[in-house]
Amino acid sequence: ARIEAGRLSLEPGPVRFDELLRELADMFEPQAAAKGLGFRFEPQGALPGWVRADEQRLRQILINLLGNAIKFTAAGEVTLRVRHGREMATLEIADTGPGMDAAELARIFEPFARGTRGTGGAPGAGLGLTIAKMLTELMGGEMSATSTPGQGSTFRVRLFLPELHGRIWDTPRMRRVAKERIGLDGASPRVLVVDNESDDRQLLIELLEPLGFTVREACSGHDALDLVAAGWVPDAVLMDLAMPGIDGWETIRRLRRMLGDLGVQAPAVAVVSANAFERGQDNDAGIA
Structure with missing residues (x-):
């Protein structure tokens, strides 16, 4: 990092x-x-x-x-x-x-x-x-x-590190999500959320974790690559594009090269960005 x-x-x-x-x-x-x-x-x-x-x-x-x-x-x-x-x-x-x-x-x-x-x-x-x-x-x-x-x-x-007590997830938003959504059966898929905005990351985490996903977050492309290099390989990545440092497209390319060199199948990638295909951004990472 x-x-x-x-x-x-x-x-x-x-x-x-x-x-x-x-x-x-x-x-x-x-x-x-x-x-x-x-x-x-x-x-x-x-x-x-x-x-x-x-x-x-x-x-x-x-x-x-x-x-x-x-x-x-x-x-x-x-x-x-x-x-x-x-x-x-x-x-x-x-x-x-x-x-x-x-x-x-x-x-x-x-x-x-x-x-x-x-x-x-x-x-x-x-x-x-x-x-x-x-x-x-x-x-x-x-x-x-x-x-x-x-x-x-x-x-x-x-x-x-003060201990917290009670049902931590039991907030109005989490109760609403748990009531309206259906959870997963079987093994918990790993999802990596990459976004430099903490509020956007937290929103996705609060949506996914009650459904049974194991979610980790990264605030930059570099942090995401560090996490994967340390051994935590996700099943799917939710990627923001407009981030400081290396942007989302470059992070996707580097992630795929890294895992390809290790002989590991690359995860599915979904772009989560308000400007995903605006302002002429070049999509050469194979994201439809």
């Missing part, structure tokens, strides 16, 4: 905390297994069903930390530990990688700083930990790291 100076903001709202963590564990377990690594998800005590947080930022933090742990661990395992109490969440990502000495540990959150042991030529710009720490601090939390050379590293995140 891109971070532009002075343009970061938070959009807190209800988050299915336990479900988000289990979904991330399910996402990264096969990535670890592909490298011959073990992956353990260890909730410590009961986790709240709902908390108040910026889900996108929280997801970015954990994806960066888990992806980094798997990338730089050659043997052993990666562990995600989580506990929640007194409105505070503590999340630990531990690995059995090469570890870091004191000098490396002191610089680990600096841009482009990467440990010298066991990188194995792993790709990346060295920004993942910098971004994760920046987002953690944006959310009012703190991130720290401990490490022992030859044994591994542990990254710890502490965030204020």
Whole structure:
């Protein structure tokens, strides 16, 4: 994801905390297994069903930390530990990688700083930990790291995530949708909503989730590509066109190239935009 100076903001709202963590564990377990690594998800005590947080930022933090742990661990395992109490969440990502000495540990959150042991030529710009720490601090939390050379590293995140109670979805709009719509049977299809307008994303989420869809959101083309690159492949994409950075058409093209290179079937794409075919926009992405 891109971070532009002075343009970061938070959009807190209800988050299915336990479900988000289990979904991330399910996402990264096969990535670890592909490298011959073990992956353990260890909730410590009961986790709240709902908390108040910026889900996108929280997801970015954990994806960066888990992806980094798997990338730089050659043997052993990666562990995600989580506990929640007194409105505070503590999340630990531990690995059995090469570890870091004191000098490396002191610089680990600096841009482009990467440990010298066991990188194995792993790709990346060295920004993942910098971004994760920046987002953690944006959310009012703190991130720290401990490490022992030859044994591994542990990254710890502490965030204020107040638990929410009651039927969170039970708003007038959601009750109306649930009453008027018929839900799905069988497996829950994955839908990715890509739009830079938060209100438009939320409207689609509120329409789709009560029907049984599993919905994730991205506020830009870059964020959508990052999510898919991390392993969350949707069955369908609802794409806005007029977005800052790369527009919807370019996002569709890059998404299809990315999945084609991986041998994965591209998802169905629907354009959700007021100006989809106006002002001479060139539709060369095969959208009818």
